[in-house]
C-alpha cells in the first residue's frame with residue numbers, strides 16, 4: 001500500500017527517513033520524528049471547504065490529512081474520538097475582563113480525555129502494520145484511551161501505569177480489558193520499563209514523545225479549532241491565543257503541528273499564539289523555555305495534577321518550540337491555583353481534572369500579568385474530565401453539609 005505521508009524528519013538533527021525506515025525515534029540521537037505529509041498532493045485534491053472525506057462528527061473527518069488509512073470500526077467508539085465542543089463562556093470572560101473566550105472541552109471524548117485522539121490514530125496505525133499487541137506507559141489517560149480505542153475494534157493492549165494513578169483511571173484500564181501492570185514506581189519508570197518490554201516482546205509501543213503517530217492524532221484538535229473558531233474570529237486583526245496544559249509536551253507539539261500542516265497547505269495564513277501551562281511542581285519544559293534553550297533538564301515532579309506530573313518530559317524540545325515559534329510563552333501555576341480553576345470552570349458547567357484545569361489557571365495568571373489583552377481572542381483547552389479524579393475535585397470545593405431529614409435542618413443550613 002502506498003504510504004500516505006512523504007517521510008519523517010528528526011526534530012533534533014533534521015535527518016529524513018522513509019515511511020518504512022523507522023518506527024519510533026531518530027536512530028542517531030533519539031529525537032522525536034515529525035511526520036511530513038504530501039502537502040502538494042493534498043493541496044491539488046482538496047480545498048479548505050471540502051477537504052474532509054466524511055461528514056463525520058469525529059477526528060476522522062480529517063482522514064485526508066492523517067498519515068493512516070481508514071481503520072474501519074464504523075459504529076464503534078473509535079469513530080467518536082475528537083470533534084469536541086467549543087463553548088463560548090461570556091461569564092468567565094467577563095470575570096477576567098476579556099471579550100472573546102472559548103473553552104474547547106475534551107471530556108466528551110469516548111474515554112473522557114484528549115488522549116483518545118492519539119490512541120485512535122495509533123490503533124489505526126497498529127492495524128495497518130499488522131501489530132497484534134499495542135503497549136503504553138501512562139499516568140492513566142493515555143492508557144485508558146489506548147485500552148478503550150483498542151477494545152472498540154477488538155485489538156489487544158498492555159498498559160504500564162504507576163500504581164499511584166487515580167483509581168478511576170485504573171478502573172477504566174481494567175474495564176476496557178487491557179492487560180494492566182501497575183508499576184511500583186513513577187511514570188518515568190513505567191515509561192522506561194514499557195520500552196524495554198516492547199523491544200523484548202516485539203510489541204508496538206504507543207508511548208507519548210516516542211511514537212510519532214501520537215502527535216498526528218493530537219494535531220486534529222488544531223484542525224477543529226481552525227474550523228470551529230479561527231474561521232469565525234472577530235475582525236479585529238488579532239490572532240487566536242491558545243492555552244494548553246503541558247506534561248510530556250506532546251499535546252502542545254501536536255496542536256502546533258496541526259497548525260503548521262494547515263499553514264503548509266496555505267489554508268491558515270497566521271498560526272495562533274500558543275501558551276503552555278505547567279504546574280510549578282512539574283515545570284521542566286517551562287524552565288527550559290525561560291532559560292532560553294531547548295535543553296530539557298529533569299525535575300523531581302511533585303503535583304496533584306497527575307496527568308502532567310513528569311520528571312523528564314519526552315517531547316520537551318518540540319514543546320518549547322511550539323511556544324517560541326508562535327510568539328507564545330510558558331506559565332507555571334501552583335496546585336492551589338489548579339484546584340481553584342476546577343471550581344471556576346465548574347461554575348459554567350465544565351468539569352475538569354487537575355491537569356486540565358491547569359490551562360485555565362494559566363489564563364487567569366496571564367490576565368493578571370497582562371500577557372493577554374482584553375480584546376485578544378482566547379481559547380483554553382480543557383483536556384480531561386473531572387470524573388477522572390474525584391478526590392482532587394473534592395479538594396477544590398467546600399464539603400456539602402450533612403443534615404437530619406427535617407425541614408428545620410434545611411432552614412438552619414440555609415440560615
Ligand SMILES: *Cc1c(COP(=O)(O)O)cnc(C)c1O
Nearest residue numbers: 141247248249250251307383384
Ligand atoms: C496527558 C495530559 C496532558 C498533558 O499532555 P502532554 O502531552 O503530556 O503534555 C494534559 N491534560 C490531560 C488531562 C492529560 O491527560
Ligand SMILES: [Zn+2]
Nearest residue numbers: 010013026031
Ligand atoms: Zn536525529
